[in-house]
Amino acid sequence: MLQFLAFLLVFPFLASAAKEPICTHGFTLVKNRCLKLFHEPLSHKNAERVCSNFGATLVTIRNSTENLDVIALSNKERNVWIGLFCLKTDLSSCLWDDSLGSAEKYSGFESEGLNSEKGRCVTVNTTSGYWSSTHCEKKANMFVCELPTTFEDTCQHNYNGFCYIPHSPKSFIGAFTTCEKECGELASINSANENRYLNTLASIFSPNENVFIGAVWQSFHAPRSDWNYEKMDPLHERVDACVVVSGERSKVWGYWYTADCDSKHKFFCKRSAGLKCNGDFETVTVAPWISYTCNSSLILTPASVSSPRSQAGGTERSYCEYQVFTTGSNSILMTFLNFDMHPSDDELTVYDGDSANSSLIGTFSGKYGNGLSLASSGNKMFVTFRSNGTNSNWSGFVARFTEFYYASPMNKLI
Numbered sequence: 001m002l003q004f005l006a007f008l009l010v011f012p013f014l015a016s017a018a019k020e021p022i023c024t025h026g027f028t029l030v031k032n033r034c035l036k037l038f039h040e041p042l043s044h045k046n047a048e049r050v051c052s053n054f055g056a057t058l059v060t061i062r063n064s065t066e067n068l069d070v071i072a073l074s075n076k077e078r079n080v081w082i083g084l085f086c087l088k089t090d091l092s093s094c095l096w097d098d099s100l101g102s103a104e105k106y107s108g109f110e111s112e113g114l115n116s117e118k119g120r121c122v123t124v125n126t127t128s129g130y131w132s133s134t135h136c137e138k139k140a141n142m143f144v145c146e147l148p149t150t151f152e153d154t155c156q157h158n159y160n161g162f163c164y165i166p167h168s169p170k171s172f173i174g175a176f177t178t179c180e181k182e183c184g185e186l187a188s189i190n191s192a193n194e195n196r197y198l199n200t201l202a203s204i205f206s207p208n209e210n211v212f213i214g215a216v217w218q219s220f221h222a223p224r225s226d227w228n229y230e231k232m233d234p235l236h237e238r239v240d241a242c243v244v245v246s247g248e249r250s251k252v253w254g255y256w257y258t259a260d261c262d263s264k265h266k267f268f269c270k271r272s273a274g275l276k277c278n279g280d281f282e283t284v285t286v287a288p289w290i291s292y293t294c295n296s297s298l299i300l301t302p303a304s305v306s307s308p309r310s311q312a313g314g315t316e317r318s319y320c321e322y323q324v325f326t327t328g329s330n331s332i333l334m335t336f337l338n339f340d341m342h343p344s345d346d347e348l349t350v351y352d353g354d355s356a357n358s359s360l361i362g363t364f365s366g367k368y369g370n371g372l373s374l375a376s377s378g379n380k381m382f383v384t385f386r387s388n389g390t391n392s393n394w395s396g397f398v399a400r401f402t403e404f405y406y407a408s409p410m411n412k413l414i
């Protein structure tokens, strides 16, 4: 009877707190971004390093208002490094630190101010507001660092509205499911700034090692078309499907590399800052869209299914089939919220395709609790459940199907 009552679905518990943009690390909120003046004069390179220790860049200035904001922070009569680097004496060659364009649209150079022969780095004179080319190493200047705003949270690594939580090594699937349970995702990287931030965290948390990121190299030649930012090392031979950033000596900092999905690496889960996720699972009543169906029609992710049960609890004599699909070229992740079956009378069989003729992922019996996850290599999965119903002490299974980006590790580059 207890088995019957305990047969409930579990979901992570989410509660959102009031969301006001804030700044971390003692930065000051200035018109929706976070700025901080560092008084000790340093070379441009060392100034960049100080900023990057906070996951920040030297300040970027996109219009005259932002120029005034920087000046307002600084003592008068100073030159202050800004996050601009000019390859040539030409505004289109002056690139901002956040990798989001050049100074063509707005610049504070006075005539003659831009001269890459004087230096490729740039300072702003906080009295006049004008910018000038400055030698990157010969001069030491004060500087202003810039961070994006985020939301209040007790997490240690709070950046741009997200918390990044380090974890000890797991396989890619293990990492993926761990992060789901924490109301987050395996950390994705969507901008140059985020790439810098995550690489910095990785080199602190996991020096000289690989760290999984939430991206998978699509089968053979190309990154997924829905990547909006990509930093694969062009010289790296892409032999595996999963993607890591790496502090290994043979690798270049900031670039991405492929790694075996089954090998275990450290990783970061990324979740919205200001969300409280009850790490333990909260038990809630069965959601109405989950039914004890057998032979349901085609199932489209996200969805859940559970084994049929007899009135007394336990599984009844039955044979059921489930055909699961997802859209596009995504793969299907089958995560068990419960798996408790007779070791020989009940069995669940999962195929990597749309019928029992597809290749077998596995046949499962016995107890796994919620410690089992399976993935398809394509966008179809076929599942059968067979029970002799001879024993009423087993609660059966509850599985959730979600889509995710996964190319089989068997897909190698030719």
Ligand SMILES: *[C@@H]1O[C@H](CO)[C@@H](O)[C@H](O)[C@H]1NC(C)=O
Binding pocket: 062, 063, 065, 066
């Ligand atoms: C200056 O640029 C920032 C960032 O692009 C923008 O939010 C702001 O509205 C701009 N201000 C003016 C006066 O153009």
Ligand SMILES: *[C@@H]1O[C@H](CO)[C@@H](O)[C@H](O)[C@H]1NC(C)=O
Binding pocket: 077, 078, 079, 125, 126, 127, 128
């Ligand atoms: C900044 O500009 C002011 C006014 O043009 C000038 O007098 C001053 O020498 C400049 N300061 C520096 C540090 O270059």
Ligand SMILES: *[C@@H]1O[C@H](CO)[C@@H](O)[C@H](O)[C@H]1NC(C)=O
Binding pocket: 294, 295, 318, 319, 320, 321
């Ligand atoms: C489910 O479908 C299979 C194959 O069509 C059939 O053998 C089985 O009896 C069905 N199960 C139920 C409970 O209808």
Ligand SMILES: *[C@@H]1O[C@H](CO)[C@@H](O)[C@H](O)[C@H]1NC(C)=O
Binding pocket: 344, 345, 346, 347, 386, 387, 388
């Ligand atoms: C069910 O019972 C049959 C006959 O006793 C047996 O062959 C089979 O292995 C049992 N298990 C399942 C999962 O069908």
Ligand SMILES: *[C@@H]1O[C@H](CO)[C@@H](O)[C@H](O)[C@H]1NC(C)=O
Binding pocket: 355, 356, 357
């Ligand atoms: C599976 O293969 C058999 C034999 O090749 C064939 O008769 C059957 O139609 C196939 N079933 C499906 C669902 O494709």
Ligand SMILES: *[C@@H]1O[C@H](CO)[C@@H](O)[C@H](O)[C@H]1NC(C)=O
Binding pocket: 391, 392, 393
């Ligand atoms: C079910 O479990 C109970 C207690 O664990 C045990 O006493 C009983 O024999 C079991 N029933 C069957 C049919 O195995």
